Amino acid sequence: MRSILAGAAVLAGGALLVAGCSSGGSSSSAAAGGTSSAGGSAPVTVRLGYLANITHAPALIGVKNGYFAKELGSAGTLKTTVYTSGTQETTAILAGQIDAAYVGPNPAINAFQKSNGTAIKVVSGVATGGASIVVQPAVSSAAQLKGKSVATPSLGNTQDVAARYWLKQQGLATSTTGGGDVTIKPTAPNSAAVLEFKSGQIAGASEPSPYDVEMVQDGGKVLLTEPGVTTVLMVTQSFLSAHPAVVADLLKANLDALSYIKSDPSGAAAAANDELAAYTGKPLSSKVLTPAFKEITFTSDPDAASLTQDAQQANAVGLLSSAKLDGIFDLDPLNALLKAADQPAVAAP
Secondary structure (H helix, E strand, O other), rough: OOOOOOOOOOOOOOOOOOOOOOOOOOOOOOOOOOEEOOOOOOOOOOOEEOOOOHHHHHHHHHHHHHHHHHHHHHHHEEEEEEEHHHHHHHHHOOOOOEEEEOOOOHHHHHHHOOOEEEEEEEEEEEEEEEEEEEEOOOOHHHHHHOOOOEEEEOOHHHHHHHHHHEEEEEEOOHHHHOOOOOOEEEEOHHHHHHHHHOOOOOEEEEEEEOHHHHHHOOEEEEEHHHHHHEEEEEEHHHHHHHHHHHHHHHHHHHHHHHHHHHHHHHHOOOOOOHHHHHHOOOOHHHHHHHHHHOOEEOOOOOOOHHHHHHHHHHHOOOOOOOOOOOOOOOOHHHHHHHOOOOOOOOOOO
């Protein structure tokens, strides 16, 4: 069952989302790690967060097609919360509100570093590519952004860091308070940035798919295609330690979704779109959905080198105190599943 929490709003063009819940496996539910009154083990409630972005399509497909329910079986029930930014997911995971999340690399790095390496582990990759800096048609270089505003999803998220670092490389300063040569304007939900772009209120935006595609179709042009990993799957270390078999089930469901995307891209895109529409109230048009899917590579490989580069860039623009990520990965459960399926292992540094 899925429900929208009170106060959720639906916005045009790819919209907001606040929260919903979906249960799989047994119909009974319990707090994570709880037991029934009869003394037997109750199903574990897995609290999973993700965004309503095409870069999080495996999560959307996993819910829509029932992969999480299938893989959890009687061992667990799934409760999902849809956030408007990875920064919100970091806050939620550090507050103990969720157990796992599909999230951008920089929010995962923030969760790891803010907890001194004790809060989370990255257990799988999800997607690479699918994010761009899109600017108004009159802008042809970074220099023309001086004195103008550029939107990002939230302070410190992956697209925010990418935009700030790229501007720095072009000799343009930014600040966390909106000062500098270019005003970085954290804007949520992502659809609000699309509307501001369309109305000419901002010179450009650094956004993930499908919002970058929407801006291009509103007349914008891509000034920078942001390379590297855009989505990973992270879990809390406490949940991984207490429920390793349940985490393995989450990983199986993610692999099911990735396999479906590979075998039937159009069917996978339609499934993701159906789930998006359930939250936003409006599906993406085919002219947005098709190119949005094509600009992303969906993979279980977390591209560890790319994650390290993300940390270095966040450190360079003053959004991270250190670029050290020793211990952020635990890919053993994923590699065990890949080995069982005769697929190549993924590597961490």
